Amino acid sequence: MTSKLSETDLHAYVDGALDEAHRREVEAHLAADPVDAERVRAWQEQRARMRALFNPVLEEAVPDRLRAAVPPRRRFPYALAASFLVTGVAVGWLAKSYVPAEPRVAATASLSKRAAVAHVVYSPEVRHPVEVGADQQEHLVNWLSKRLGQQLKAPTLAKEGFDLVGGRLLPGESGPVAQFMYQDARGQRLTLYVSRSSANRDTAFRFSQEDRVSVFYWVDGKLGYALSSELPKERLLAVATAVYQQLNP
Amino acid sequence: MDRDAVASHIPRLRRYARALVGDRYQADDLVQDTLERALNKLHLWRPGSDMRAWLFAVMHNVFVNQLRGKRPDTMALVDDDAIAAPVGTVDRLEIRDLQAALMEIPAEQRAVVLLVGLEEMSYAEAAKALGVPIGTVMSRLARGRERLRHLMAGTQTAPSLKVVK
Numbered sequence: 582m583t584s585k586l587s588e589t590d591l592h593a594y595v596d597g598a599l600d601e602a603h604r605r606e607v608e609a610h611l612a613a614d615p616v617d618a619e620r621v622r623a624w625q626e627q628r629a630r631m632r633a634l635f636n637p638v639l640e641e642a643v644p645d646r647l648r649a650a651v652p653p654r655r656r657f658p659y660a661l662a663a664s665f666l667v668t669g670v671a672v673g674w675l676a677k678s679y680v681p682a683e684p685r686v687a688a689t690a691s692l693s694k695r696a697a698v699a700h701v702v703y704s705p706e707v708r709h710p711v712e713v714g715a716d717q718q719e720h721l722v723n724w725l726s727k728r729l730g731q732q733l734k735a736p737t738l739a740k741e742g743f744d745l746v747g748g749r750l751l752p753g754e755s756g757p758v759a760q761f762m763y764q765d766a767r768g769q770r771l772t773l774y775v776s777r778s779s780a781n782r783d784t785a786f787r788f789s790q791e792d793r794v795s796v797f798y799w800v801d802g803k804l805g806y807a808l809s810s811e812l813p814k815e816r817l818l819a820v821a822t823a824v825y826q827q828l829n830p
Numbered sequence: 831m832d833r834d835a836v837a838s839h840i841p842r843l844r845r846y847a848r849a850l851v852g853d854r855y856q857a858d859d860l861v862q863d864t865l866e867r868a869l870n871k872l873h874l875w876r877p878g879s880d881m882r883a884w885l886f887a888v889m890h891n892v893f894v895n896q897l898r899g900k901r902p903d904t905m906a907l908v909d910d911d912a913i914a915a916p917v918g919t920v921d922r923l924e925i926r927d928l929q930a931a932l933m934e935i936p937a938e939q940r941a942v943v944l945l946v947g948l949e950e951m952s953y954a955e956a957a958k959a960l961g962v963p964i965g966t967v968m969s970r971l972a973r974g975r976e977r978l979r980h981l982m983a984g985t986q987t988a989p990s991l992k993v994v995k
Contacts (some may be wrong), residue, residue, distance in 0.1 A: 588968075588972055589968050589972075592968070592971055592972060592975070593953075596946055596947070596950075596953075598952065598953070620976075620979065623975075623979040623982070623983075624975045624979065627928070627943075627947065627975060627978050627979070627982070628947040628948075630928045631849065631928060631932075631943075631944070631947050631948050632947075632948060634849075634928055634929060635845050635848055635849045635948055636845065638841070638844050638845040638848050639841045639842065639844075639845050640841075641841075641844070643840050643841065643844070644858055646858070646862060647840055647844070647858060647861055647862055647865065648837070648840075650862050650865040650866055650869070651833055651836050651837040651840070651865055651869060652833075698841060701838045701841075702841055702842060705882075706950065708950060708952070709950050792834045792837065792838060793834060793838075
């Protein structure tokens with residue numbers, strides 16, 4: 582090892598924590614030092630294996646006992662309910678309001694849930710929001726298309742104020758899923774989650790609120806799409822409409 | 831709202847716990863204890879600060895307390911193979927599995943390797959979560975990765991993973 586470089590530099594290189602100049606320095610060193618090059622390669626492989634081994638945990642359904650450990654605060658207005666309950670008419674009305682407005686197709690409902698979880702997990706990432714960046718857009722789209730077995734498109738959302746950050750491959754319920762990430766000038770992110778649909782039946786736009794994340798989702802032929810963000814619903818709808826129009830010219 | 835924020839971190843806490851503890855149910859126990867403790871102490875969390883870092887720090891404290899209270903043999907079991915051949919006596923060359931190798935290195939090194947490599951924390955964030963100086967994070971990372979490398983060496987029989995970049 583040359584005197585300029587430390588062990589710490591090699592680890593920082595593996596973890597993507599070096600600036601451009603330092604990175605080049607380490608690369609030059611590794612090209613000349615096969616022993617260090619082998620160590621660095623082994624550490625990189627550890628990282629990759631670790632992620633391949635444990636990232637699927639992110640996609641598992643959270644066990645009930647863990648959900649129950651963080652009960653959402655009750656938002657039901659008891660006092661108001663009590664005043665309604667004195668009249669029989671109100672009882673009937675209240676009971677009706679508990680019936681879900683629209684019975685949802687289970688498969689597409691889980692699409693929105695999964696998309697929201699993937700959004701929550703990856704959109705706050707500062708250093709590694711995506712696996713492949715927008716600078717390699719063609720490679721990104723080809724790679725994800727190949728893995729999903731369907732030709733995908735990454736919509737252009739510049740008119741809506743969003744630029745492509747990049748994308749990643751995720752494990753879905755029954756196979757690979759693609760996630761494209763976009764960002765506006767203020768750093769607000771949205772993700773487009775694309776999975777193969779077994780239903781193979783088009784659906785209308787649906788909306789789902791998953792905690793703080795708003796999701797518009799729909800099925801179009803063999804692919805299911807879900808657009809997630811913490812944007813206001815109206816603004817997200819405008820973006821979702823643009824996505825839909827670009828995918829169905 | 832803060833509770834919702836805590837809940838949104840559950841998948842990441844589970845991923846880290848699974849890798850740290852090895853066993854699925856023990857890992858979820860750790861997550862559950864962490865969530866309960868975090869909710870009890872939610873008033874200590876400063877709104878606007880990094881909730882992920884805070885939750886991982888809470889989990890680390892719970893984990894360390896559990897390690898202290900535990901008989902040493904209860905950490906060793908990873909899976910059925912490990913029962914058949916106690917981990918300590920397995921020929922180093924026989925360890926194919928990264929998960930098994932992870933359980934072979936000291937827990938304090940494992941925690942750093944995972945926070946940095948899996949959770950993708952910066953060294954400073956990992957230091958904060960573990961409550962140690964950044965120099966300690968670097969030395970544990972270096973020792974942990976080297977131990978893993980030696981444990982994994984010579985085990986290229988399985989097709990090597992393609993690094994997706």
